[in-house]
Amino acid sequence: MGTTQLEKAPEPKYWHLRTVLTDALDSEFAVGEVLPNERELAARFGVARATLRQALEQLELEGRLQRRRGVGTTVAPPRVGVDVGPVRDSWPGPPGGDWQTEGCEDVTPPAAVVQLLATAPDAVVHAVRRTRMSQGQPVATELLYIPAASAPSVPEAPADTDSSSVRAEHLLRALHRLELEGQDRAVELGSAHTDDARQLDRLPGAPVLVVTTRYFVAGRTAAVSVSTYRADTCRLTFGDTEPVTLMAG
Template sequence: MTLEDPLTAPRTPKYQTIAADLAAKIRGGELPPGSALPPQKELSSAYGVTLATLRQALQQLEKDGLLSQQAGRGTFVAEPRAAYRLDSLRGFAEDLRAQGQTVSTLILGQAVGTPPAAVSAQLGDVPQVLRLERLRLVAGRPAVHQLSWIRDNGLAETDLSGTSLYAALADRGIVVHRATEAIRPGVLDEATGELLNHPAGTPVFVSDRLTYGLDDTPLVFDRATILGTAMEIRTSRALTGLSMQWSRQP
């Protein structure tokens, strides 16, 4: 083994050293989620570097999802983001609770009516469906706006604020077999932005999921608007596991 000459060995850039130190403090709990970092001038002085070097470190930590720099307010430790998993067939709340997240649901609307043409194209020629509108809160903060159109109208009077839709269907003898899902980037419109407490134009994920029964009849069409600042998408891959397809947006 050849030893590197200490005079010629590459040195770790100062901004990376600062980023590693701050990351350790964040992960170790010394800097808890939501806490504000000292002003940049104070931090640069404490580390003995220029403001430009400090800002490189902060940008790296923001890219890693550990910090949030807010214009006019300062730099804050980012709240941990929940993961939206693609490798399981469960309801949204079930996914998050399995990760130890605190999830609550507000029912914004629940009524039987005529489906829009785009929904009929997914569920088939059904004259009446149950339209269910929900707001999902993660750790008390709005994170997902979800619209569901359900082929079975028997759930019109069911309280779905604390019950999984899939579980409620199972109680009626309707078994969920499989689902297809497409996720694309988008931005908040004004109405949904008001519900999620974020301005119009905020980046989001838009998920369209079509769920099928045992006989491959479409049961539920979901459209979820997911705050990109609150959630990340994660999946596991194996040779015999999840299959994923990528397609270009038109």
């Protein structure tokens, strides 16, 4: 049988520009500095604005750039290490620490969560919303979906926000009273939805890392959390024994 050699694929223009821009970011710009507008950058590098946008989007995905409302495109600081699994087989932590409880509501979860919970498509579950902070800035938002069977003693949903936060704390404590058998976790790249983007001070569609965790009790899924992390500032770590302190670099 004869052999063939694949032709070397030419490097896309945007990828070459991304390399050139990376060198410029390292040598000409400081962290937090605003880049020139697209017209100026396209003229400087002699490329179409569509090519420039592709390169900028790639650098944003890699965490080198940030798009900020009312500011423009800035040079991003180093990513922070965020531990998403400090202790094996543990429930989501109680209120306090890095996570801030924002409240809760009763919702019909998305189809993907319905499948993980193995509930009826129109079943209503509790949804606790939390925000993770690092150095005073939001780095993640979370929705923790809890079927009524996992928290049967929690009161009905209140109308006011303060009571909603108290009820969210009751739901978290209800989970801690269950005997957790195990959990599994998946991470995928996604795009920020409007609500998450607002919480994280990002633009809708910005790249995010979505961490989905299932918690098992008595052979069933007792809860599912969907955590959305900023892909431009976060580097996820997976510790099994001791918590990893958030740190720069």
